[in-house]
Structures are given as structure tokens and as C-alpha cells.
Amino acid sequence: MGEKILIAGNDAIAEAGIRAGCRSYFGYPITPQNELLEYMSAHMPKAGGAFVQAESEIGAIYMCYGASAAGGRTMTSSSSPGISLKLEGISYLAGCDLPCVIVNVARGGPGLGNIAPAQGDYFQATKGGGHGDYRMVVLAPATIPEATELTMLAFDLADKYWTPVLVLVDGVLGQMMEPVEFCEPVDPTTLPLKPWALTGAQGRPRNIVTSFFLDPHELSEINLKRQDRYRRIEAQEVRYEEFETGDATIVIAAYGTVARIAKTTVKLARNEGIKLGLLRPITLWPFPYAPFRALSNRVKTILTVEMSAGQMVEDVRLAVAERAETPFYGELGGIVPTPRGILREVRKYVSYDAENGQSF
Amino acid sequence: MSVMTPKMVKVFERPRSLADIEFTYCPGCHHGLITRIIAQVIDELGIQERTVVVGPVGCSVFVYQWFRCDGIQSAHGRACAVATGIKRVNPDLIVFTYQGDGDLAAIGTAESIHAANRGENITVIFINNQIYGMTGGQMAPTTLIGQWATSCPEGRDAGLAGYPIRFAEIVAQLDAPVYVTRQSLYDQKRIRATSRAIKKAFQYQVEGKGYSLVEILANCPTSWHMKPVESNRWIADEVVKVFPLGDLVDRG
Ligand SMILES: Cc1ncc(C[n+]2csc(CCOP(=O)(O)OP(=O)(O)O)c2C)c(N)n1
Numbered sequence: 001m002g003e004k005i006l007i008a009g010n011d012a013i014a015e016a017g018i019r020a021g022c023r024s025y026f027g028y029p030i031t032p033q034n035e036l037l038e039y040m041s042a043h044m045p046k047a048g049g050a051f052v053q054a055e056s057e058i059g060a061i062y063m064c065y066g067a068s069a070a071g072g073r074t075m076t077s078s079s080s081p082g083i084s085l086k087l088e089g090i091s092y093l094a095g096c097d098l099p100c101v102i103v104n105v106a107r108g109g110p111g112l113g114n115i116a117p118a119q120g121d122y123f124q125a126t127k128g129g130g131h132g133d134y135r136m137v138v139l140a141p142a143t144i145p146e147a148t149e150l151t152m153l154a155f156d157l158a159d160k161y162w163t164p165v166l167v168l169v170d171g172v173l174g175q176m177m178e179p180v181e182f183c184e185p186v187d188p189t190t191l192p193l194k195p196w197a198l199t200g201a202q203g204r205p206r207n208i209v210t211s212f213f214l215d216p217h218e219l220s221e222i223n224l225k226r227q228d229r230y231r232r233i234e235a236q237e238v239r240y241e242e243f244e245t246g247d248a249t250i251v252i253a254a255y256g257t258v259a260r261i262a263k264t265t266v267k268l269a270r271n272e273g274i275k276l277g278l279l280r281p282i283t284l285w286p287f288p289y290a291p292f293r294a295l296s297n298r299v300k301t302i303l304t305v306e307m308s309a310g311q312m313v314e315d316v317r318l319a320v321a322e323r324a325e326t327p328f329y330g331e332l333g334g335i336v337p338t339p340r341g342i343l344r345e346v347r348k349y350v351s352y353d354a355e356n357g358q359s360f
Numbered sequence: 361m362s363v364m365t366p367k368m369v370k371v372f373e374r375p376r377s378l379a380d381i382e383f384t385y386c387p388g389c390h391h392g393l394i395t396r397i398i399a400q401v402i403d404e405l406g407i408q409e410r411t412v413v414v415g416p417v418g419c420s421v422f423v424y425q426w427f428r429c430d431g432i433q434s435a436h437g438r439a440c441a442v443a444t445g446i447k448r449v450n451p452d453l454i455v456f457t458y459q460g461d462g463d464l465a466a467i468g469t470a471e472s473i474h475a476a477n478r479g480e481n482i483t484v485i486f487i488n489n490q491i492y493g494m495t496g497g498q499m500a501p502t503t504l505i506g507q508w509a510t511s512c513p514e515g516r517d518a519g520l521a522g523y524p525i526r527f528a529e530i531v532a533q534l535d536a537p538v539y540v541t542r543q544s545l546y547d548q549k550r551i552r553a554t555s556r557a558i559k560k561a562f563q564y565q566v567e568g569k570g571y572s573l574v575e576i577l578a579n580c581p582t583s584w585h586m587k588p589v590e591s592n593r594w595i596a597d598e599v600v601k602v603f604p605l606g607d608l609v610d611r612g
Contacts (some may be wrong), residue, residue, distance in 0.1 A: 024449050050448035054441070055474035062438040062471065066414070066445025069432050070453070074445070092435050198430040198446060200453055202409035208424055210415075210433035 004181045009144045009173040010035035012180050013077070013103055014043065016151035021188035022073040022101070023049035026063035028056055030079045031115045032171035033105035037077065057082035061089030061102075068098040069209045071197030073155050073188060077103035079171075080121050081112065084129075090164050091130030095211030097196075097226065099158030101151070102136075103167045105174035108334035116334020117170035117257060122311035125168050126285040133223060135230045137165040137237065138284040140255040144178035150282070152183060157237065159191070161229055168284065170307070172257045172336065239282035240291055244270065248277030250301040250349055253292070253316045255281050257336065258305050264339035265346065274350050284312070292319035301349040305329045305342055325349065375399035377408045379428050384419075388588025390545050390578035391419055394487060395426050397551075398456070401559045402429065405566060411454045412446055414439045418460035419493040437468025440475035443482045454565055456483040461502040462492045465527045472527070479536030479570045483561045486527065488603065489578040497583030501525040504602055509583070524602050528575040532608035538564050539572035540609040544600065546577075546592040557607075564612050577603055 007015070014036045017025065025040040027033075037053065044051040050067070054060035060076045067074035078086060083104045093100050106121045108114040123129075125138045137157050141147035147169060154165040196207050213219040241259075244266050245251055252262045259280040269276035279295060279302075281288050296302060302324050304313035313328045320326050329345040331337045374380070378399035383392045402408050411429040415421060417436035424431025434442045439457035447455045457464075464472045464486050475482065491509060492498040498511040502524045506515040516524075532540045539561055543554040554576060561572035577599050579591035586594060 024445070026445065052444065052448060052478070055470045058438065059441045059444075059471050059474065062435065062441035063445035063448070065434075065438075066432070066442035066447075067449040068445075069442075070412075070446040070449040072449040074449070088435055089438070096433075198412045198432060198453070199450065200410035200412070201428060201430050206428055206430050208431045208433075210424070210431075212421060212433050 002182060004179045006177050007144065007180050008035060008175060008177045009147055009169060010105065010175070011039045012144050012148050013151050013167065013169070014039035015182060016148035017075045017101065017155070018043055018047050018049070019182055019185040020073065020152040020155040021186035021191055022075045022155060023047065023188050024067040024072050024074045025049065026052045026054050026060040026067070026074070026076050028054050028060050028078065028082060030082045032107060032174045033077050033079045033103065036103065036105070036174070057085035058089065061086040064100045065089055065093055065096070065098060068093065068100050069096070069198050071194050071199060073099070073159070073191070075101045075103070077105065079105045079107045080109050083121065083124065087124070087130035090136065091132050091134060092211055093164045094134035094136065095132060096209050097162040098164070098209070099162055100164045101154045101158055101167065102164060103151070103169070106168065106170045114334050115171060117172040117307060117336060118334055119170060119256065119258065119307040119311070120309070121168065122284065122306070122308060125166050126287070133227070135163070135233070135285060137161070137163060137233060138168055139165065140168045140282060140284050141173065142256055142260045142280060144173065144176070145180050147173060148180055148182060161233055163229070168256065170257050234286040237283060238286045238288050238290070240288040241280040241282060242291065243278040243280065245277035245279060245295060247275050249275045249299055250303065250346060251277040251279055251295055251299050252342065252346070253279050253302055253304040253312065254306065255284060255312065258307055261337060261339055262305060262342055265342040268339055268343050269346055274346065276346055281312070287315045289315070289319040292316055296320040296323035299324055301325045301327065303327050303329060303346060303349060305337060305345070307331050307336065375403045377402040377428050379426050381425050383426065384422055386582045388579070388581045388591065389419070390489070390576070391487065393545055393551070394485065394576060394578065395423065397555050397558055398485065399427060400555065401562050402427070404559065405562055407454045407562070407566060410452060411456070414443045414446070414455060414457040416457070416459040416463040417494070418463050420458055420460065420487065421494065423458045437463050437466070438471050439463065439468065440480070440482070440484065441471040444475050444478070444480050447480060447482055451481070454562065456485060456562070458485045459487065460493070461486070461488045461490065461500045465525050466501045473530065476531045476537050476571050476573065477534050481565055481568060481570050483565050484571070484573045485558065486573060486575040487578045488527070488575055489580040490524070490599065491580045491583045493580050493583055504598065526603060528573060528608055531573050536571055537573060537609055538570040538611045539607070541573070541607045542575040542577065542603055542605050544577040544595055544605055546596045560612065569612055577605070
């Protein structure tokens with residue numbers, strides 16, 4: 001642990017990547033993630049790593065694909081439209097069981113949308129996006145210190161499960177500054193060697209990295225093995241935060257920037273006597289279905305708040321089934337909900353018991 | 361007079377770097393010949409243990425199977441980006457891509473040109489057979505004007521589909537490439553020239569000189585609907601008129 005420094009989200013994520021032992025970065029400029037690429041251009045070479053400003057996001061993801069196959073920790077970043085371009089490559093990474101960390105500093109969409117913060121990429125991140133039966137671990141920090149921790153974790157998970165991992169933030173987290181105390185850097189030479197890495201067929205049979213298997217039985221077997229790995233991830237890697245849920249009658253479900261805002265709403269609501277809590281998924285995949293299920297047995301309402309037209313709410317509803325009401329409040333187009341705006345929404349689901357002076 | 365038993369001298373053998381796996385190519389196709397030449401060059405330069413093959417999508421999708429070297433499959437068109445990633449992470453490896461004209465000069469145009477323009481220290485083997493072999497004979501960006509293909513049943517019409525793209529010439533305009541050449545295989549002399557060109561391209565990479573492109577005019581008897589001999593004659597008579605042979609750049 002070192003001193004605390006004031007740093008912007010994009011810079012902090014880049015620094016965390018280097019500290020995680022990442023020694024190659026490939027990217028293409030797009031707002032609001034440009035500072036991440038720029039930070040890498042300055043600091044990756046100093047760390048003895050490779051930096052390439054690629055010809056496109058497609059070029060960048062396939063450079064990562066090659067770099068990962070060669071055995072190194074590698075990373076790329078972009079924002080929504082650029083992530084769309086990377087999806088083919090992400091499917092190939094998953095199909096070859098290659099680790100890679102991808103950062104999406106999401107913006108308004110669809111199409112060119114705008115450069116304001118948004119959460120419209122949840123489906124793309126968690127439900128596939130690219131082709132084929134694959135999954136990708138998705139980490140959604142809500143603060144910049146957490147973004148640095150989760151970026152470092154992303155590299156560990158990618159290497160542990162041989163899978164691409166997405167760190168999903170938005171323009172707010174990318175651009176704002178917070179004090180951060182970074183973890184000690186990892187020395188990449190101390191990381192476990194990857195037996196499948198393309199290091200030259202010297203003293204061992206050749207290694208081949210491919211997702212191409214013409215025999216249906218062979219492909220099926222390889223896919224099933226990967227699915228087993230996904231089940232292990234679901235069993236072991238679910239992360240979430242519960243805030244003031246102990247006595248809550250109503251709970252907000254929110255992630256990332258919105259969860260951070262919703263924490264203020266919880267405090268405002270509690271000042272009014274409303275027993276409001278927050279359940280914040282940290283891993284969007286694997287999704288914390290069980291905590292939501294548990295909560296749904298004892299609260300009346302789970303209100304999902306997103307900067308989207310309603311995407312994560314589908315997973316909340318899947319977990320809750322009909323055990324609690326599951327309304328949704330969303331802002332679109334890059335509009336960021338305010339603590340009081342969310343509170344107004346919360347009040348709609350609170351009845352006031354005048355006799356006891358209690359809200360429930 | 362004593363009878364001398366003639367001493368047997370081996371004059372021809374399978375290159376060590378060529379794996380003992382059957383090709384999936386059609387009879388008479390040049391792909392197999394090129395594969396063998398590359399394996400021979402890898403042997404001659406003694407780089408088998410540090411070579412990585414980057415395969416394309418196309419008839420040569422299994423190219424990594426045929427070398428006793430590490431290999432990786434790439435998405436259609438992205439081989440030069442994949443090679444960039446490998447080489448940047450481990451510059452001691454000898455990295456080459458093997459790509460068809462659809463792969464390199466249509467869907468992969470951006471990756472192909474920019475790897476060349478960055479002067480990546482890789483070797484690009486470009487098989488220009490003027491057709492999309494693997495998907496059944498559709499028009500390629502290199503298909504000749506008037507040439508029949510399944511997706512230009514009246515022959516390639518320049519008004520609709522433009523002209524055959526001369527990729528080697530495009531790359532030769534750039535400042536970074538050290539070696540850009542176009543070769544063919546239609547007779548013994550050309551085969552030997554192609555071998556020399558491929559060897560030079562790999563040699564430059566070994567010496568750290570930078571990017572090389574070896575474009576090879578290849579045949580596709582199946583999709584051209586020609587006998588192999590006819591296809592060789594077609595290249596000698598017609599294809600070379602559109603795609604002139606020879607070195608375009610040699611800064612080695
Ligand atoms: C993204 C994508 N688009 C299309 C295809 C289908 N496809 C496979 S090979 C090929 C053309 C290959 O032609 P070429 O590169 O000229 O090689 P050849 O087969 O002639 O050797 C196409 C279009 C694919 N695999 N991936």
C-alpha cells in the first residue's frame with residue numbers, strides 16, 4: 001500500500017492494469033475512455049510492456065487475442081460502439097479459452113448515441129453480444145477505488161478461469177476523480193505459466209490455439225467443458241453489496257454509478273422514516289440471483305433503477321419471481337438520476353401508516 | 361572387376377517442419393505446394409522451435425495443422441492483428457500469417473495495411489487465387505475483369521464490382537515494409553523464385569528488419585473449372601498481365 005493519490009477513473013483503471021502485471025495494451029480512441037488509452041501510451045512502455053494504438057477496435061481485440069495466446073496478461077478498453085466492434089473477437093477469445101481484460105466506459109446509445117454516461121450495454125455485456133454459447137465475467141465497480149481493485153481482480157479471474165473478463169463502468173466513473181490507494185504491483189514474471197501459450201514448440205509438442213472443430217462431438221465436448229467452468233464461476237465468484245437491507249421493506253437494485261447515487265437516496269429515505277435498502281450487484285455475470293431471491297422473501301418491493309430502458313431488471317425479476325413487486329425506474333440518453341429523483345420514485349411504493357407514524 | 365554397390369543418397373525428403381497430416385486441399389491446388397515451401401524454409405533457417413503460424417479463414421483454415429510449430433487460428437481477415445499481438449508480446453518468436461485474397465484484401469484490408477504500415481516484424485504470405493475457394497467460388501477483390509465466379513455469373517463487371525486490387529502495390533507505397541514481392545508457381549523456375557522470396561522474407565524477420573509481404577499468384581482448379589495444367593497456363597498467360605511478377609520493394 002502506498003500513499004493516497006487523487007486520480008480520474010480512466011487513469012486509475014489503466015494504472016491498476018499495469019499493477020496487475022498486464023504488459024500489453026491495444027486500443028482505439030473513443031470518448032469517454034480516451035484517457036485510459038493515453039495513460040497506457042505513456043506508462044505501458046515504461047513498465048516494459050507493449051502499447052499499440054490499433055487501426056480499429058477490431059484490430060485492438062485481435063491484438064489482445066494474439067498477445068493472450070502468446071501467454072501475456074493483456075488488456076483493451078473502449079466505449080459502447082467500440083465494444084460492439086470487439087464482440088466477434090470476444091467470442092473468439094471465449095472460444096479459445098483465452099484470458100483478456102476488456103474495459104467498457106459506456107456511453108449513451110444505440111448507434112452513435114452520445115458521450116454521456118449510460119447503462120444501456122448491460123444486455124450486451126451479460127447475455128453474450130457476440131456469437132455462440134459463451135459467457136464473460138462482468139465486474140461493475142461503483143467507485144474509483146473499487147474500479148482499481150476490480151480491474152486487478154479481473155486479471156486474476158481471467159487467468160484462473162481462462163476467460164475474457166469485462167470491467168463495465170460509465171462516463172461518470174471514467175471521468176471523475178477520487179482518492180485512491182493502489183495495491184502493490186504484481187511482478188508478471190511471478191505469474192503461473194500457461195501451458196497452452198504459444199512460446200515456440202521447443203522441447204514440447206506444438207501448441208495450437210483454435211476454436212475451430214469440425215467434428216460436432218469434439219466441439220460439443222470442448223463446449224461442455226467450458227460450460228462446467230462457467231458453472232464453477234457461478235458457484236464461486238458472485239459478488240454483491242447489501243446496504244441497509246437488514247430491516248428494509250423496500251430495496252433498490254442498482255449497479256455502478258446508479259448504485260452510488262442510490263446510497264444517498266437510502267440515507268434521505270431513512271431520514272423520512274422509510275426503511276429503504278440497496279442491493280448492489282458487483283458481478284453482473286455471474287448475477288447475484290440468490291441474494292435477490294432471499295431478499296424477496298422478506299421485502300415488499302425491489303425497485304430496480306438503471307440508466308437504461310430496463311435491462312438488469314430482467315435478471316432481478318428472474319430472481320424474485322412473484323415473491324415481491326419489482327417495479328423499474330430508468331433514465332435514458334445519458335441522463336443521470338438524482339438521489340431525490342430516485343426518492344420520489346421510492347415514495348410511490350411506500351404506504352404511510354398514520355397511526356404508528358410508520359412507512360412500509 | 362568388383363561390383364560396386366551404388367551408395368544411396370537421399371535427394372528429396374519431407375521437411376522436418378511439415379507435419380505428417382494429410383492436406384485438405386483439392387488435387388492440383390497450389391496451397392499444398394506453398395505450405396511445403398514454407399516448411400522447407402523454416403527448416404533451412406532452423407527456426408521451427410520459435411515459429412508461430414497464424415492461420416486465416418479460407419481453404420487454408422487448417423494451415424496451423426501442417427507445421428510442427430505452434431499455431432493459432434484467426435478470425436476471417438484478422439491474422440495481421442493477431443500476429444501483431446503475438447510478436448509485440450514475444451519479439452523472439454518468428455511469426456507469419458498465411459492468408460487468402462478474401463481474408464487479406466477484403467475483410468482484413470484494415471488489419472493488413474496497418475500491420476504493414478507499422479512495419480511489424482512479421483512475414484505475410486498472401487495467396488492470391490482470385491477467388492473465394494472455401495465458400496464455393498465467389499468473386500474475390502482480386503478476380504479478373506470478365507472472370508466468372510458464382511457471385512458474378514456474367515463475369516466480373518468493373519462498373520459494378522471495380523477492378524482487381526493489387527495489394528502488393530498498395531503495400532509497396534508505404535514507407536515501413538522492407539520486402540514486398542509478387543511471385544507465382546506455374547513452372548519450376550517460378551517455384552524456385554517463390555522459395556527464394558519466402559526465404560528472404562523470413563530471413564529479414566529473423567534479422568529484425570521488419571515487415572515482408574510475399575504475394576503468390578495461386579490457382580484454384582476447382583472453382584476456376586480448369587484442369588491443374590490449364591490453371592497454370594492461365595496464370596502464365598492472363599493473370600500475370602494484371603498482377604505483374606517481381607520485387608516491388610527490397611530495403612533489406
Ligand atoms: C466474418 C466471416 N465472414 C465470412 C466468413 C465466410 N468465409 C470463410 S472463407 C471465406 C473466403 C475465403 O476466401 P479467400 O480468403 O480468398 O481464401 P481461399 O478460400 O480462396 O483460399 C469466407 C467469405 C467467415 N468465416 N467469417
